[in-house]
Amino acid sequence: MSSLRPSPIAPTVDFDRDGVQHGFLRLPYSRDDSAWGSVMIPTCVIRNGKGPTALLTGGNHGDEYEGPLALYDLARTLDPKEVSGTVIIVPAMNYPAFRAGTRTSPIDKGNLNRSFPGRPDGTVTEKIADYFQRELLPRTDIALDFHSGGRTLDFVPFCAAHIRPDKVLEAKGFDAVEAFSAPWSMKMLEIDAVGMFDTAAEEMGKLFITTELGGGGTSRAETVRIARRGVLNVLRHAGIVSGAVEKVRTQWLDMPSGECFSFAEDDGMIETMVDLGEKVEEGQVLARIHSVGRTGVAPHEIRARMSGLLAARHFPGLVKAGDCAAVVAVLVG
Numbered sequence: 001m002s003s004l005r006p007s008p009i010a011p012t013v014d015f016d017r018d019g020v021q022h023g024f025l026r027l028p029y030s031r032d033d034s035a036w037g038s039v040m041i042p043t044c045v046i047r048n049g050k051g052p053t054a055l056l057t058g059g060n061h062g063d064e065y066e067g068p069l070a071l072y073d074l075a076r077t078l079d080p081k082e083v084s085g086t087v088i089i090v091p092a093m094n095y096p097a098f099r100a101g102t103r104t105s106p107i108d109k110g111n112l113n114r115s116f117p118g119r120p121d122g123t124v125t126e127k128i129a130d131y132f133q134r135e136l137l138p139r140t141d142i143a144l145d146f147h148s149g150g151r152t153l154d155f156v157p158f159c160a161a162h163i164r165p166d167k168v169l170e171a172k173g174f175d176a177v178e179a180f181s182a183p184w185s186m187k188m189l190e191i192d193a194v195g196m197f198d199t200a201a202e203e204m205g206k207l208f209i210t211t212e213l214g215g216g217g218t219s220r221a222e223t224v225r226i227a228r229r230g231v232l233n234v235l236r237h238a239g240i241v242s243g244a245v246e247k248v249r250t251q252w253l254d255m256p257s258g259e260c261f262s263f264a265e266d267d268g269m270i271e272t273m274v275d276l277g278e279k280v281e282e283g284q285v286l287a288r289i290h291s292v293g294r295t296g297v298a299p300h301e302i303r304a305r306m307s308g309l310l311a312a313r314h315f316p317g318l319v320k321a322g323d324c325a326a327v328v329a330v331l332v333g
């Protein structure tokens with residue numbers, strides 16, 4: 001690590017200064033329409049003396065909106081007098097992707113959440129990852145990274161932390177998830193954890209929680225309310241914002257194995273047979289994929305590989321072989 005060159009990103013805020021600062025992570029990006037131009041990633045620091053540091057992020061994927069809606073709002077409204085410590089808010093981490101309304105960056109097709117630890121001399125997306133890896137995560141005590149399903153998935157709204165080898169940190173993660181108070185709370189399993197922001201933070205021994213709050217490339221009134229309440233609750237839970245956590249009853253879910261996931265094996269038109277949040281039995285048909293190239297073809301059925309609750313589904317009406325069609329989670333307690 002020490003042999004890496006410094007990050008090219010220059011913040012226009014001082015992370016150690018008290019008060020409210022609205023500025024940018026300025027990332028030089030030379031291109032046709034701006035020879036000495038930059039990507040300007042909006043960043044807010046709200047600090048009041050010594051205390052823990054929270055890193056609050058949205059827009060890691062550019063087509064997910066609950067996090068950015070809650071975090072632009074928080075940056076505008078959080079009074080430093082209510083804060084003990086530091087709140088760093090980056091509401092649109094992969095800002096080029098966020099501006100394009102796409103999961104990945106239009107500049108380099110980079111998926112920020114598969115680009116960690118990043119590179120200071122890599123693509124624009126890798127440079128963003130590297131800055132979080134080497135500059136922001138080390139000064140963080142608790143990180144909350146908002147996600148939802150984006151254009152291609154939809155979720156029951158949940159806050160999540162991962163099963164971790166360090167059981168003390170794992171318990172702290174689940175406590176923070178409980179404090180967030182989404183209707184559902186998830187012990188989350190990843191399909192592919194390599195390169196994720198989550199993994200980078202956890203390997204550094206940081207407390208890290210995330211969300212999946214909806215999807216379909218938009219937001220809903222309910223899911224945005226959950227995000228706004230959740231972020232304040234996490235700051236209260238961490239002792240950074242004063243006041244009691246506004247607890248709402250949450251139902252815990254677990255993703256015990258890869259059997260949770262069902263993938264499409266055909267292209268076609270998907271028919272959802274179960275709605276989000278409904279209970280399902282092992283073997284039950286979750287969705288049917290209809291062949292559209294000709295008439296007279298029986299649909300292909302996607303069946304639940306375990307009993308539980310439908311936690312996520314493919315969103316658009318058309319599906320391709322390999323797409324994640326459904327996710328079943330197990331009810332805990």
Ligand SMILES: [Zn+2]
Pocket residue numbers: 060061064146147148150
């Ligand atoms: Zn995401």
